[in-house]
Amino acid sequence: GFSVGGGDTIPVFSVGCPVVFKAHSAHPATSEAVGLCIRDAALSTGMPEGVFSLLHGNAHSAGQSLAAHPDIKAVAFTGSFYGGKSLYDIAVKRPDPIPVYAEMGSVNPVFILPTIQKQAKSVAEKLAASNLLGVGQFCTNPGIIIIQRTADTDQFIETYSTVINAAPEQCMLYPGIADAYQSSVNELINQSGLQQVGGSQGNKNGFAVPVVFSTTASLFVENKSWHEEVFGPFSLIVVAENEAEIRTVAGSFKGQLTVTLWGSEEDEKQLGQLSTICADKTGRIIINGVPTGVEVGHAMVHGGPFPSTTDSRATSVGSQSIYRFTRPVCFQDFPDTLLPESLKNENPLKIWRKLNGELTKNSI
Amino acid sequence: GFSVGGGDTIPVFSVGCPVVFKAHSAHPATSEAVGLCIRDAALSTGMPEGVFSLLHGNAHSAGQSLAAHPDIKAVAFTGSFYGGKSLYDIAVKRPDPIPVYAEMGSVNPVFILPTIQKQAKSVAEKLAASNLLGVGQFCTNPGIIIIQRTADTDQFIETYSTVINAAPEQCMLYPGIADAYQSSVNELINQSGLQQVGGSQGNKNGFAVPVVFSTTASLFVENKSWHEEVFGPFSLIVVAENEAEIRTVAGSFKGQLTVTLWGSEEDEKQLGQLSTICADKTGRIIINGVPTGVEVGHAMVHGGPFPSTTDSRATSVGSQSIYRFTRPVCFQDFPDTLLPESLKNENPLKIWRKLNGELTKNSI
Numbered sequence: 001g002f003s004v005g006g007g008d009t010i011p012v013f014s015v016g017c018p019v020v021f022k023a024h025s026a027h028p029a030t031s032e033a034v035g036l037c038i039r040d041a042a043l044s045t046g047m048p049e050g051v052f053s054l055l056h057g058n059a060h061s062a063g064q065s066l067a068a069h070p071d072i073k074a075v076a077f078t079g080s081f082y083g084g085k086s087l088y089d090i091a092v093k094r095p096d097p098i099p100v101y102a103e104m105g106s107v108n109p110v111f112i113l114p115t116i117q118k119q120a121k122s123v124a125e126k127l128a129a130s131n132l133l134g135v136g137q138f139c140t141n142p143g144i145i146i147i148q149r150t151a152d153t154d155q156f157i158e159t160y161s162t163v164i165n166a167a168p169e170q171c172m173l174y175p176g177i178a179d180a181y182q183s184s185v186n187e188l189i190n191q192s193g194l195q196q197v198g199g200s201q202g203n204k205n206g207f208a209v210p211v212v213f214s215t216t217a218s219l220f221v222e223n224k225s226w227h228e229e230v231f232g233p234f235s236l237i238v239v240a241e242n243e244a245e246i247r248t249v250a251g252s253f254k255g256q257l258t259v260t261l262w263g264s265e266e267d268e269k270q271l272g273q274l275s276t277i278c279a280d281k282t283g284r285i286i287i288n289g290v291p292t293g294v295e296v297g298h299a300m301v302h303g304g305p306f307p308s309t310t311d312s313r314a315t316s317v318g319s320q321s322i323y324r325f326t327r328p329v330c331f332q333d334f335p336d337t338l339l340p341e342s343l344k345n346e347n348p349l350k351i352w353r354k355l356n357g358e359l360t361k362n363s364i
Numbered sequence: 365g366f367s368v369g370g371g372d373t374i375p376v377f378s379v380g381c382p383v384v385f386k387a388h389s390a391h392p393a394t395s396e397a398v399g400l401c402i403r404d405a406a407l408s409t410g411m412p413e414g415v416f417s418l419l420h421g422n423a424h425s426a427g428q429s430l431a432a433h434p435d436i437k438a439v440a441f442t443g444s445f446y447g448g449k450s451l452y453d454i455a456v457k458r459p460d461p462i463p464v465y466a467e468m469g470s471v472n473p474v475f476i477l478p479t480i481q482k483q484a485k486s487v488a489e490k491l492a493a494s495n496l497l498g499v500g501q502f503c504t505n506p507g508i509i510i511i512q513r514t515a516d517t518d519q520f521i522e523t524y525s526t527v528i529n530a531a532p533e534q535c536m537l538y539p540g541i542a543d544a545y546q547s548s549v550n551e552l553i554n555q556s557g558l559q560q561v562g563g564s565q566g567n568k569n570g571f572a573v574p575v576v577f578s579t580t581a582s583l584f585v586e587n588k589s590w591h592e593e594v595f596g597p598f599s600l601i602v603v604a605e606n607e608a609e610i611r612t613v614a615g616s617f618k619g620q621l622t623v624t625l626w627g628s629e630e631d632e633k634q635l636g637q638l639s640t641i642c643a644d645k646t647g648r649i650i651i652n653g654v655p656t657g658v659e660v661g662h663a664m665v666h667g668g669p670f671p672s673t674t675d676s677r678a679t680s681v682g683s684q685s686i687y688r689f690t691r692p693v694c695f696q697d698f699p700d701t702l703l704p705e706s707l708k709n710e711n712p713l714k715i716w717r718k719l720n721g722e723l724t725k726n727s728i
Contacts, residue, residue, distance in 0.1 A: 027441055088456075088461070090459075092452075092456040095725070096454075096669075096670045096671070097452070097670060097674065099675075099677070119598035121424075133511070134495050137501055147454075150524070209372045255460075265699075268699075268701065270704065272702050275698075275702060279693050282693070283691075283693060283694060284694040284695075284696060285693065285694070285695055285696065285698075286696040287695060287696070287697050287698050287699070288697060289696065289697050289701070297446065298718050298720070298721050299694055299718075301692045301693060302693070303461075305691070306460045306461060308584050310461065312464075313463070313603060313691055313692070314692070315692060319721075320692065321697065326646065326677070327647075327669070327676045327677055328665045328667070328677070328679060328684065329643050329646070329647060329648070329649065329665060330647065330648040330663055330664060330665035331648075332648060332650040332651070332653060332655050333638075333650060333651050333652060334639075334649075334651050335629075335632075335651070337632065338632065338635055338651070339641060352723050354662050354663075356662070357683075359716050359723055
């Protein structure tokens with residue numbers, strides 16, 4: 001969704017600004033092909049020369065040079081915490097600091113409340129499928145599942161692990177991602193307090209293999225390194241003994257792109273409490289669904305508090321994403337002839353406007 | 365407008381967040397009196413204890429400690445470039461960076477086009493009165509006037525200087541501001557290329573005295589130090605020889621809170637060109653008015669590109685100022701009972717909402 005012609009490019013065009021795009025070094029030819037399409041489209045519709053530029057380069061240095069360039073006025077980025085934070089650090093130290101919209105890591109916690117576990121098998125199958133989607137490489141991949149122990153919890157873990165065990169080894173986007181996945185799994189695999197309940201060693205013949213660990217709520221809250229994203233088909237199931245432990249785990253999370261709550265009508269009070277806690281932690285809360293589907297619509301918020309992004313006020317998906325590249329300007333006492341089209345008295349664009357505090361499409 | 369009970373405090377309450385206010389050390393008793401009113405109002409309306417706190421402290425260190433505190437999630441500030449930028453630099457280096465809305469310096473350029481100068485006397489009187497307002501201590505004070513030379517330009521300068529010369533010495537807000545004003549005037553007073561055309565030496569018996577300099581457009585563009593704000597009743601009149609020089613000067617400015625254009629109907633083409641250039645430089649453009657009145661309304665933008673503020677996306681005056689302290693959250697597939705009031709199907713708050721892309725007050 002965020003490559004050359006994606007959700008970080010189109011919103012910039014939508015507000016009438018040019019784009020300089022740093023292509024990912026893992027797929028230069030695809031990037032170039034899409035970039036040429038955009039250039040041709042720009043030329044054939046009479047847009048100015050230079051409205052779109054595509055740069056290739058290894059590692060982070062090309063993007064970092066762009067973030068420091070005086071002609072660049074805002075940065076959008078999707079990728080790792082290291083990559084996004086380094087752009088942010090450069091942009092805020094410029095003589096003229098600029099906004100950086102970096103969408104970075106997220107473990108996308110999923111909370112499973114007691115009575116919904118009567119449907120343990122179905123819930124486990126849905127979540128495992130979501131975790132395996134795209135070899136676990138969606139930024140909204142559900143990486144940590146917190147379940148409040150009931151008589152049905154073992155059934156949940158068993159079903160979840162069964163689905164994961166049945167998944168074939170798969171090819172990740174590029175070798176660097178597969179290496180990082182393997183290395184993260186290796187670091188966790190012999191840690192005391194983590195029990196492997198599904199999957200194997202993270203790698204088979206160079207392909208990624210899903211992995212599931214489990215632990216207790218109290219150990220999870222103490223071990224901050226387990227809160228970090230493992231990018232790939234990885235899950236950690238955290239078993240909480242009671243409501244209080246669920247709340248403690250919820251409160252322990254850093255900023256997230258999504259939080260998902262699973263509960264039945266009987267869990268309603270607890271769902272309400274958790275959604276209040278989690279609204280402070282995330283840009284999107286889902287009830288009884290999976291976080292991996294990100295609808296490009298008006299209500300979408302694909303963003304969240306640091307460190308899931310560098311700017312929690314923005315969404316990088318959906319129609320509101322264009323506001324990342326805007327800035328308000330007040331035109332005071334202008335004659336109608338000199339006003340921008342959007343502000344002319346007769347409302348030639350027929351848009352909604354606020355007039356004396358009331359929204360209207362009327363002319364003035 | 366921005367002290368204890370002002371435009372940086374009320375918007376935070378409006379969105380349901382608590383405020384910790386660092387009072388200015390120049391008026392601790394007034395700050396304390398207003399702070400006690402706020403505390404009493406909070407108690408008598410059943411608001412939670414701690415919804416408002418007032419801190420006193422010298423210099424910048426108290427504010428800087430607040431900007432670094434993990435429980436602080438956003439900073440609003442009105443004052444000097446040094447003060448605001450230091451808060452920004454602290455906030456962006458936190459383990460979890462937070463937004464800083466610092467409204468800092470601005471010279472608020474005023475452009476006077478040719479044919480409007482037939483009314484030179486009236487324009488000069490209005491601008492000089494605006495410059496003298498509040499002993500020149502409004503952040504929107506018109507500090508630099510750029511005039512395109514016509515037969516009427518001398519009349520403009522003469523009238524402007526006459527009004528300034530007639531102004532009495534006045535007391536500034538506190539000794540530090542008066543000292544800084546005097547020191548800035550002293551630095552400029554013997555610089556080659558600057559001609560004093562009104563006022564005296566900036567100080568009389570400890571009170572501030574207005575000062576007017578003039579220079580040419582070409583010298584002004586070269587001397588970047590003359591683009592800096594002199595906080596107080598100071599004006600620099602820049603005389604441009606033609607339209608091209610006017611445009612060059614307009615393009616040379618850093619980010620500003622306001623830009624003002626004076627022109628008649630005959631100047632319309634030039635007004636259009638200049639407003640396009642200046643829309644990239646400022647948060648508010650005024651035609652044939654003065655920048656010192658800042659209406660608290662829906663259309664106000666009191667903000668602008670760096671260095672006038674640290675966040676050009678925000679206004680610190682008007683109803684839109686509350687958005688500085690908000691962040692979007694998407695509630696996906698929530699049952700109606702668990703949705704916030706603002707999102708419940710029946711629209712109990714009777715607010716405007718976007719439904720499938722259309723604004724409506726209807727229930728769903």
